[in-house]
Amino acid sequence: MSELSTLRPATLATHTNYAPWEAYQRPYVRDLAYVLACPNVLTEWLDFAPHQNTHIVSVHSASFWQQQFEAYEQRLEELDTTKAYQDLTRFLLTRPSPNRLGFHFEGLLSFWLEDGFARKLHPYETLANNVQLYNGKQTTGELDLILYNHEEGLTEHWELAIKFFMGSAPFAPINWVGINSNDNLQRKMTHMQTKQFRTVWVDTEKHGQVRIDKRYGVIKGRFFLPMNRANSRHLDMPTWLSPSFPMHKWCDKNDRDNLATIDMNSLRHAHYIEWFTRRGFYDLRQSRQSQISWPDNNTLPTTGLYFEGDRPIVIYPEQRDQKNNES
Numbered sequence: 001m002s003e004l005s006t007l008r009p010a011t012l013a014t015h016t017n018y019a020p021w022e023a024y025q026r027p028y029v030r031d032l033a034y035v036l037a038c039p040n041v042l043t044e045w046l047d048f049a050p051h052q053n054t055h056i057v058s059v060h061s062a063s064f065w066q067q068q069f070e071a072y073e074q075r076l077e078e079l080d081t082t083k084a085y086q087d088l089t090r091f092l093l094t095r096p097s098p099n100r101l102g103f104h105f106e107g108l109l110s111f112w113l114e115d116g117f118a119r120k121l122h123p124y125e126t127l128a129n130n131v132q133l134y135n136g137k138q139t140t141g142e143l144d145l146i147l148y149n150h151e152e153g154l155t156e157h158w159e160l161a162i163k164f165f166m167g168s169a170p171f172a173p174i175n176w177v178g179i180n181s182n183d184n185l186q187r188k189m190t191h192m193q194t195k196q197f198r199t200v201w202v203d204t205e206k207h208g209q210v211r212i213d214k215r216y217g218v219i220k221g222r223f224f225l226p227m228n229r230a231n232s233r234h235l236d237m238p239t240w241l242s243p244s245f246p247m248h249k250w251c252d253k254n255d256r257d258n259l260a261t262i263d264m265n266s267l268r269h270a271h272y273i274e275w276f277t278r279r280g281f282y283d284l285r286q287s288r289q290s291q292i293s294w295p296d297n298n299t300l301p302t303t304g305l306y307f308e309g310d311r312p313i314v315i316y317p318e319q320r321d322q323k324n325n326e327s
Contacts, residue, residue, distance in 0.1 A: 019246070020069065021277055022310075028088050028108075029080040030277040035108045036069040038220045039242045041163070041185075045217055046173060046240055048190040055197055057215045062242050071121045072112065087115070101275055105162035105220070106144060113147065123151035128204040133196075141195055146202050146210065154213040159196045161188055163221040164275050164305075166250040166316055169229070171238055176223060179303060179316075185219075192217055222275070224250035224314045227258045250314035253301050262308055270305040270312070278307055 021033035039062035047054075078084050091111045097103040110129060116122045124147045131143040145158040165176035165185060173186035197215045204210055227249045229235060237243070251258050271282055301315045 024080045026080050032108050033076050034277050039065050039244050041219045041245050043242050049194050054193050057217050062244050127207045155210050156214045157212045158216045158218050159192050161219045166224045222246045224248050227251040248312045250316050253315045266309040
């Protein structure tokens with residue numbers, strides 16, 4: 001399927017009102033609820049390597065993730081209100097590189113998979129994770145999760161990605177780009193399909209060699225629309241983009257007209273972990289610091305994530321509309 005797929009209308013309100021994780025108080029519980037309740041960015045996998053004889057890749061529907069969230073809600077409440085929270089924190093903090101966003105995402109999903117399976121809340125048994133791939137003695141990559149689906153009797157490979165991308169027209173996968181401009185959705189999907197998803201047999205420590213029956217790309221995060229477009233009542237979005245995927249705003253740091261519309265009295269720079277969910281305890285620290293005061297002086301904002309009250313907004317270093325529009 002072409003990346004420039006048929007467009008459909010979608011209102012911004014459909015995206016921004018989707019925040020059931022805000023009900024939880026403890027930071028890691030909010031993150032875990034976010035990881036479960038957030039749908040996959042994709043409604044279908046887009047094949048950017050049709051001539052490389054790769055395997056079929058699937059995606060879970062938004063309703064699948066909603067069902068997993070609802071099935072786990074009682075446990076989320078327990079984690080949020082009792083000493084059971086220590087089970088989650090110990091699990092996350094004993095994993096490698098817990099402060100890196102990608103590893104944090106993987107840790108949250110891994111906790112849910114193991115904890116939920118033990119409680120019979122889903123059918124996915126973890127057979128292996130972070131499986132190293134080798135070419136001779138050289139490491140060439142790794143596979144995130146190898147699971148056995150007891151409901152369907154299938155061994156599944158889930159490859160994970162947490163992405164925070166700024167979009168520009170025409171909103172094809174190549175037009176969703178990270179703070180690092182070399183990182184975009186099309187590039188990530190192509191890498192997953194042509195590298196990790198090529199694997200057929202996996203050696204596991206406890207279950208021996210297993211054959212992968214099905215492959216799932218699990219791509220979550222937040223997308224940010226250009227501020228001038230995000231303020232429109234209606235916006236055409238591609239059919240491959242989940243209509244309930246969390247959508248927010250980004251602004252070119254030199255765009256003083258749109259910067260002038262931001263409430264500077266409520267604006268604060270976000271900490272790195274808040275790409276997942278906002279930490280309210282950072283608000284008091286911000287109130288003790290000097291107030292951000294552009295565009296009334298010559299100081300331009302630095303690139304990064306901010307909060308305007310409760311709403312995330314990214315300040316990007318340059319205007320991206322009409323760039324990277326190759327088909």
